[in-house]
Amino acid sequence: MKSSISITSILAIAAFVAGTPVDHGSLAKRAAAPPFNTALTNWVNTETTYAKNGVLANISPSGASAGSVQAAPSTSNPDYRYHWVRDAGITLHEVSGWLNATSDSSAAAVYNKKLADYATFSRTIQTVSSPSGLGTAKFYMDGTAYTGPWCNPQRDGAAMRAVSLISYARYLKSQGKDVTQYYDGKSPTNSVIKADLEYVANNWNADSQGCDIWEEVRGNHFYTRMIQRPWYNTQATAITNGMDAFWSGSIILPTINYNGGVFLAVLHASLEDGFYTVDSDRVLATIVQHIAKFNSMYAINTATTTTIASTSVPVGPALGRYPEDTYNGYESGQQGNPWTLITSGMADSPLLYGITFSNSYSVGSTYGSGSATFNEILANTMLGGDRYMARVARHTDANGKMWEEWNLSTGFGQGAPDLTWSYGAHVSAATSRAAASKIVYGA
Incomplete structure (x- = not known):
């Protein structure tokens, strides 16, 4: 398949590689990229084993119902x-x-x-009394609903x-x-998947009072619509048409400006049909501006x-998450911090971008997959992902423990x-990195 790389895409590649937006001419002057850094590769591989174990330990933990997923062990x-519900779904999709x-x-x-345990637990919490039915955000680890504010x-x-x-x-x-047992096709249903699809069908456009991915803003949200879009095909066109409203002309507006929920939505729910995919100009433009907003915001970013x-x-x-964030990991009312999962998500984005262009494409002329020019551009793009992997490595404990922020x-x-989400x-990102390495370097 042949695709075109636009100026927006070229700028995004440069931003991924440099960590800051640069002019598109500088990319063409870059030397061919070296192989992935061996020291970083070793860290990624070791940390991936630790992170997988961290994810698995948080599913069905001791003292909790089988299939429940704790966001973190801290009480x-x-x-x-x-x-x-959302975090658990993201986690088990990874598993x-x-x-x-x-x-x-x-x-x-x-x-x-x-x-299997997660599926059973999910069906249980679908049927218990809860504040918002299948729209209820969280549950205790025994499956009873959280009824506090x-x-x-x-x-x-x-x-x-x-x-x-x-x-x-x-x-x-x-x-x-x-x-x-998971999808029975009945109405009313006794199966977990059909119950969720019916909820999406009846509520995707119900009102503007739904909460966003960060549980802070009510409205219609880009992340929510992206997650809903793949799995309710009969309404997919209506959902798709409505999502153009999130495009401002320069960035995708999730509900508020410059929000990491945009590229997380692309990572979690893209149909790979060209609509808000990782190589979409609109997504790339949003990512470039997201990087620019945070580059000078945190003191730790002086380290290069x-x-x-x-x-x-x-x-x-x-x-x-977003520049106006006021949650510091312990309380609100403070300046927000950088997040592990957001930075890992940014590492994932250029890697997936590179994989998307693993077939032939054109930049003025056509370069076949495997050509020197193809591998140079592709490798430089994906090495941009390595910069964010290395940033995560810098702030991960020596024993492998990851934090929220x-x-x-x-x-x-x-x-x-x-x-759990940090580990996942x-x-x-590590899975995408391994796939990218095979494309460019054959290993």
């Missing part, structure tokens, strides 16, 4: 030992990817058990749960297994390198330790 400062990719029967058995409903949760369980059901079908195994490695800027001045971990975001 105070902050108290994150709850099952968030489903591991299940599909592994050839290790022991690992497959572990992943399969986690997913919270930003409900959150309409992305049911859709994300459907995303993860449809992926799992497809795997089971490929193994010749019956999946009617980190040392990994005695090797100096360039780093990209640490990134936060990093202090904007000191760089030390802040907020919830062992955040790293594994996702």
Whole structure:
């Protein structure tokens, strides 16, 4: 397949590589990229093992119902030992990817058990009394609903749960297994997937009072619509048409300006149909401006390198959720910090961008996949992802522990330790990195 790279795309490639927006002429002057840094590769591989174990430890933890997923083990400062429907869906979608990719029967058995338990737990919490039904954001780890003050409903949760369980059901079908317990086609339904799809069908455009991905703003949200779009095909055209309203002419507006939820939505729910995909000009323009907003915002971004195994490695800027963020990991009313999962998500973006262009494309003339020019541009693009991987490495504990946030001045971990989403975001980026390496370097 042949695609065109626009000026916006060229600028985005340069931004990924440099960590700041640069003019498009500088990209053409870059020398061919070296192979991925060995020290960083070793760290990524070691951390990926640690992160996978961190994710698995947070699914069905001791003292909780099987299939529940704690956002983090901490019970105070902050108290994150709850099952968030959206976070759990993102996590189990990642685990489903591991299940599909592994050839290790022991690992497959572990992943399969986690997913089966999650499906059962999900059906249970669909049927309990809760503040907003299938739009309820979080539950206790025993499956009872959290009824305290919270930003409900959150309409992305049911859709994300459907995303993860449809992926799992497809795997089971490929193994010749019956999946009617997950999707029964009945009305009223007794199955978890159909219940979520019915909720999406009836509520995707219900009102403008749904809460955003960060549980702070009510309205219609880009992230929510992107998550809803893949799994309700009969309304996909209406959802798609309505999403053009989020484009300002220069950036995608999630609800508020410059929000990391935009590229997370692309990572979590793209249909790879050219509509707000990672190589979309609108997405790339938004990413470039997101990087620019945060590059000078945090004191820790004055560091442009980190040392990994005695090797100096360039780093990209640490990134936060949005510039106006006032949650510091412990309380509101303070300046927000950079987040691990946002920075890992930015690492994932150029890697996936490069993979998308692994077929032939044109920049004035056509370069075939495998040509020197192709590999040079592709490698430089994906090495931009390495800068953000290295930034995450700089602020990850020596033993592999990841945090929700990093202090904007000191760089030390802040907020919830062992955040499930932080670990999952790293594994996702590492998976993309491995795929990108095979394309460019053959290994």
